[in-house]
Amino acid sequence: MIKVENLHRHFGGFRAVDGSSLEIREGSITGLVGPNGAGKTTLFNVIAGVLPPTSGRVTMAGIDITGMPPHALFHKGLLRTFQIAHEFGSMSVRENLMMVPGGQTGEVLWNTWFGRKRIADEERVLQAKADEVLEFLTIDHLRDEKAGNLSGGQKKLLELGRTMMVDARIVFLDEVGAGVNRTLLNTIGDAIIRLNRERGYTFCMIEHDMEFIGRLCDPVIVMAEGKVLAQGTIEEIKANEQVIEAYLGTGLKNKGAA
Ligand SMILES: Nc1ncnc2c1ncn2[C@@H]1O[C@H](COP(=O)(O)OP(=O)(O)OP(=O)(O)O)[C@@H](O)[C@H]1O
Numbered sequence: 001m002i003k004v005e006n007l008h009r010h011f012g013g014f015r016a017v018d019g020s021s022l023e024i025r026e027g028s029i030t031g032l033v034g035p036n037g038a039g040k041t042t043l044f045n046v047i048a049g050v051l052p053p054t055s056g057r058v059t060m061a062g063i064d065i066t067g068m069p070p071h072a073l074f075h076k077g078l079l080r081t082f083q084i085a086h087e088f089g090s091m092s093v094r095e096n097l098m099m100v101p102g103g104q105t106g107e108v109l110w111n112t113w114f115g116r117k118r119i120a121d122e123e124r125v126l127q128a129k130a131d132e133v134l135e136f137l138t139i140d141h142l143r144d145e146k147a148g149n150l151s152g153g154q155k156k157l158l159e160l161g162r163t164m165m166v167d168a169r170i171v172f173l174d175e176v177g178a179g180v181n182r183t184l185l186n187t188i189g190d191a192i193i194r195l196n197r198e199r200g201y202t203f204c205m206i207e208h209d210m211e212f213i214g215r216l217c218d219p220v221i222v223m224a225e226g227k228v229l230a231q232g233t234i235e236e237i238k239a240n241e242q243v244i245e246a247y248l249g250t251g252l253k254n255k256g257a258a
């Protein structure tokens with residue numbers, strides 16, 4: 001579904017993504033792992049149109065999407081969540097979800113004067129959709145809570161919920177499990193599996209928790225120093241000498257720097 005070919009993203013002389021090539025198979029839950037600073041988030045940002053690449057190509061179902069802006073990708077069903085949740089703190093959880101779909105009639109002044117009924121209808125549809133999403137994620141009890149009052153884990157769930165307000169095809173998750181307690185992590189994991197199986201979502205997820213990755217992902221892609229180091233099942237990855245070395249290597253480097 002997604003093909004990344006020889007992608008580079010440099011910051012000055014620093015090669016954050018340094019010639020990465022990979023494929024994300026339709027219907028898969030693909031894991032992306034690697035030591036801190038490996039270039040994972042940067043790679044996501046380039047695929048999702050947040051950062052232009054220095055060079056290289058990204059295609060979606062054979063169509064070149066390199067450098068396409070996020071809103072254009074959104075309309076193609078390519079969505080991402082952020083390593084740090086982006087909620088509107090003073091709005092309710094339900095209102096946060098209702099903010100997501102693009103092209104709302106209410107945003108156009110002309111329509112606010114002449115189309116009040118249409119806006120009311122749209123609002124009802126959005127509300128119903130938001131309630132359905134909250135139920136799916138088993139957080140309907142938080143519907144009227146201010147998003148700013150949610151725990152870190154609940155904010156991650158809300159991020160996932162936002163991807164369900166539209167017809168997503170592929171969702172990029174950047175550390176949805178980070179700092180989340182076990183119970184919520186299971187809820188997030190179950191939601192991802194159900195979205196994959198029941199709604200046909202393809203996922204690519206960055207995660208540091210190998211147990212979580214192991215439960216959800218096949219295949220797992222390992223990045224280190226801007227490059228794809230290995231790909232395989234979680235067992236293959238864990239047994240891969242180069243992978244072990246990459247993780248140890250950064251550990252040693254960090255010690256050396258300290
Ligand atoms: N805007 C930027 N300007 C300069 N350097 C950057 C920028 N964004 C990222 N980098 C650098 O690129 C490298 C890769 O960063 P990135 O955030 O992609 O890593 P990551 O694999 O997501 O790490 P983590 O697991 O810690 O989230 C890091 O050394 C980072 O400091």
Ligand SMILES: [Mg+2]
Binds near residue numbers: 040041042083
């Ligand atoms: Mg990152």
